[in-house]
Amino acid sequence: MHFDFTDDQREIRRTARELLAARSGFERVRAVAERDDGAYDEALWRELVELGWAGIALPEAVGGQGLGVLELAILLEELGYAVTPSPIFSNAAAGLLIDAAGSDAQREALLPGIASGEQTATVALARDGVAELVPDGDSARWIVLVEEGRAIVCDALAGGLEIAPRATIDPTRRYARVAVGPGALSLELERDVAAGLDRAEVALAAELCGLAERALVLTVAYVKERRQFGTPVGAFQAVSHRAAEMLLETEGARSATWFAAWAADAEPASLARGASLAKAAASDAGRHVTAAAIQLHGGIGFTWEADVHWLYKRAQVDAALLVPAARHRARVARLAVAAAAAPAAAGAAVA
C-alpha cells in the first residue's frame, strides 16, 4: 500500500508545473480569454504535442506514450492549476473513451491522429442527437457523442453536422453546440462505453482538482497579505476556517480522483465506483473552492482584473460537463447496495 506518486510521476508533475508557469501564466490565459475569436496559443499547443501530452495515456502501438490514466490525471491537474486554454483535456477524454470502447479497427483508425494531436477528438453527452456544449467542438476532427449508453463518433469534416461555436461563461476554452443532421457520417463504438465514459470522467475530475488547488493557493497567499483592522485577514477565524474547508474539499477530491485513476489502470473492477466518487467530489470541490476564493478575495475577487474568476468559470463548466454529480452520487448508493448483496470482497486493496 503506497498512496502517493512514484518519482517518475512526481517528475511529470514538476515538468508540467514549471512549463505551464513559464508558458501559460495568467497573463497568457487572459490574452486568450480576451480575444474575440478565443483562439488558443498555437505555439503552446505544438509544444505540448511535442512533449507527447496529447497521447500520454494512449498505447504506444497507436503513437501514444503508453502511460496510465494516473499520469494523465497528474497532467490534467496541472493544466487545471494553470487554467491553460488548450484542447488537451477534450482530446484526451475522447481518446480514453475510444481506446476503451472502440473495436480494434476503430482504435487503429482514430487513435493515431488523437495521440499525435493532428486530428483531435472531443466528447459530450447528447440528447436526441444534440449536444448543447461540446468543449473544442468547433476544432475537433472527431466528435464522440454519448447517448443512452451508446457512443457514436462523428467526422466533423464529412458534413451533416451542425457545429455552432458558443460562448460560455468560461472564455478560457472554446465550446460549440453540435447537432447530428440526417446526412452525418458516424460510426458506433462497439465495446464498453460505460468504462470509457468513466475514464473520461476521471480526466475531468483531475482538471477540477487542479482548479480547486490553484484557487486555494491564490487565496492563502492573498489572505496572508491583505490587511484590515491592522492585521492580515487570514488571522480571522471566519476567514481561516473557510480556507481550512477549502483544503478539506480539495484534498478529499484529490484522494478520490487519484484512487479512480489508479483503479482505471490497475483495478478495473473498482473503476465505476471510483469514477463516480471522483466526479462527485471534484465537482463539489471545484465549484465550492473557487467560489470561496472569490469570497475571501473580497471586492477585488469580483473584479475582471483579479484572476480567480477564470478558475471559478472553468470549474462551473467542468462540473456541468458529462454526467452530472447528482447522478454519480445515486450511482454510488446503488453500487453500495449491489456490493452488500454480493459475497464479501477479500479486502485485497484499499479499494
Place this chain on the structure above:
Amino acid sequence: MDLTFSPQATAFRDELRAWIDTHHPGAAPEGEEASFAWRVAWQRALAADGWAAVHWPPEHGGRGATLVESAIFNEELARARVPQPANVLGLLLGGPTLMVHGSEEQKERFLSPIVTAEEIWCQGFSEPDAGSDLAALKTRAVKVDGGWRVTGQKVWTSYAHHAKWCMLVARSEPDSARHKGLTYFLMDMEQAEVVVRPLRQITGSAEFNELFLEEAWIPDENVVGGVGNGWRVALTTLMNERAGLAFGLQVALRALLDELTEVAAARGLLASESVAERLGDLHVRCELLRLTAYRGLTATMKYGQPGPEGSLTKWMWSDTNQRVSELAVELLGPGALATDSRWSFELLRARGNSIEGGTTEILKNIVAERVLGLPRLR
C-alpha cells in the same frame, strides 16, 4: 502508487479474520458493568493469542505490526462488530507514551498489565476551565517528601470508575505560565483522595466521569519524562489519540451507513432519485475519508510520525457520522426517534463527535495554521 496490500499485510488480515471468527464474543450484554466485564474478557482473549497490542514491539507483548497492519487491525475489529479492547486508553495512549518517555523501571512495571487488562488506564487532561485550551489547566501538584500531593478537578475522564492508573497532567510549579511548569504523572486511582463521579450525557448514559482530587498521593517514581516536562509528554499522548482510532472509526461509520442503506433499500426508498443521491453523498464522504486516511498513512510511513493532516480525517469523520444519523431520522420517520430505535441514540451520541478528541473549530485552527500557514490571531 499502489493501493493493493502486500502479501504480508493480506496474510495478517486473513489470520486475524480467522481468529475473530472463532473467538467472536457475540453481542454486548445489558448494563454498563456487565458490558465492561465482557470487554475485559474480550481483551484477555485477544492478549492470550497476541492480538491485544499488535502495534507494540514484541518485547512488550505486541506483534510489531506495521502501520498498515495496525490500520487493518482496527478495520477488522469494526467490520466484525467486535468491541475495542477494554483497556483502549492504556493500549493506544498510555503504553506508547511510556515507550517514548518512560524509564526502564516504568516500562517494566506498567506495560505488561496494560496488555492483559489487569490494570485499566484513564486520561486526566481536560478540566472544567481547560478544554480546548489544555495549557490553561490548574490542577496543582505540591512537592512533599518522596512524592507529590495533587489537588484539583478533571473532567471527561472515560473509564475512570474502572481504572487503576490515570495519565494525569498537573501544574508542578506554582504560578507557572501555560505550557511551562507542567508534569505528567501516573496516579493511582485506588485511594480515598480521588473521587469519581459519573457525568451523564445528553444520551442519558454516562460514558465519562468527573474526577475530584484532594491531596491525592503520587510517589516520585510515577513522574513520566521528568518534572516540568509534562507538556511534551502530553503531546505524545495526544498525537497517538488522533492517529490510533481513525481506521476503526471510519469502518464503524461505514457499517452504520451500510445499515441505513440496507433499511432504505428494503423499504424501496432507493427508487427515489433524491434519496439515492443523498445516501450516495454520504457514501462518497465515507470513501473520501477512507482514502484520505490511507494517504495520511503513507505520509506517516514516509515522515515517521502523523502530520497535522490527521486533523482533516477526524473532522471528516465527525461531520459524516452526524450526517448519517440525521439522514436516518429524516428517511425513516418519527419511529427513528423512539428510544427503541438505535438511530435515536446515534443521533444524540453523534453530537459529541465534533467536540471529543479536538473540537472541529480547533481542528480548523490546526489546519489553517499548520497546513496552510495562516497567521494566528492573539
